[in-house]
Amino acid sequence: MTGKNGSGLWQGMVDFSPVALVISSYAIIFGALAVSSGLSVAESCLMSLTVFAGASQFIALPMIRDGSATWTLILMALVVNMRHLLYGLNIGRIFKDESKGTLMALSFGIVDETYAFITVGPGRKKASVPYFLGTVLCAYLTWNLGTLAGAAVFGWLNTGQIKGMDFAMLAVFAAMVGSSxxxxxxxxxxxxxxxxxxxxxxxxxxxxxxxxxxxxxxxxxxxxxxxxxxxxxx
Amino acid sequence: MDLVLIFLGMTAVTYLTRSLFTVMVARVRTGPFTESVLSTIPLATLTALITPGLLNPGGDGVVILTNPFLLAGVYILVFSFLTRNLLLSVLTGIGLFMLLSQFLPL
Structure with missing residues (x-):
């Protein structure tokens, strides 16, 4: 899996780590907000393990707290995550020679950060299946460990006030746009x-x-x- | 139980949006025009992802050109364009943002 051309799984994880640093900051916030919205630590972690889509998870929290119907939450996730359809157009072209099974597996890892990293970010010159998997693995681990840490440690705090955190996410995307x-x-x-x-x-x-x-x-x-x-x- | 159902439903529709075109587009033959459209999507979408957050962080429709989000965001765009250094751009940008938020209204 470790490519000699510097495009292996491990290299993907290492190259992605600056982005992961930023992901960890809002993963912790998510975990804390989830617990203060009434989810248990286990439920918060289960949500990040399965859904793995930041924006829709944040929006879901007040809806869950207010007891919204299941179908409205699912519809919300569909609308908010519709942008992934466009992401798929590019990821599918980058890995067009791969098998259908590989493409279906890679699809789970398409999030804003991994997509930006592999299309306009530092990963665009090294795009290979193991390299992309490395970035996805790094993003997935960070998102889930951050959720766990936020839920377990900061759950009792009222973190709704941390306004500046919004900027960390914008910063990482602005840097990827600018450098491309x-x-x-x-x-x-x-x-x-x-x-x-x-x-x-x-x-x-x-x-x-x-x-x-x-x-x-x-x-x-x-x-x-x-x-x-x-x-x-x- | 209800929550598990919500999570599974959200996971399913999200996976659908992720996989549908990824699998479909790989098998389609494309000409130069389609390639041009496809290769422009990332920059267009990611610009759209950051612009409202930078220009109007409060979400109230009022654009203030001296807000810290916009100033630090433009700094990161220009700095990363010039240096091509992701980590340095993000860290100095967040530093600038924290500094500016002390003096300017959010």
């Missing part, structure tokens, strides 16, 4: 996606800005680039 930018095409994507996501976020709300932006900007810009290339050729 190469030419003026990328800056154009950044500006268009930033503008459109703000418009959709402030009008439609929810998580729809991710899906609308993730589809509209690539399609519109690709049409424009194609038209540009054809004009040059004539």
């Amino acid at each position: 930018i190469k030419g003026k095409d990328d800056w154009l994507v950044l500006i268009c996606a930033g503008t459109l996501s703000m418009i959709v976020h402030s009008t439609v709300g929810g998580y729809w800005h991710l899906i609308v932006t993730g589809i509209a900007v690539p399609v519109a810009l690709s049409i424009m680039w194609k038209a540009g290339r054809e004009t040059v050729q004539q």
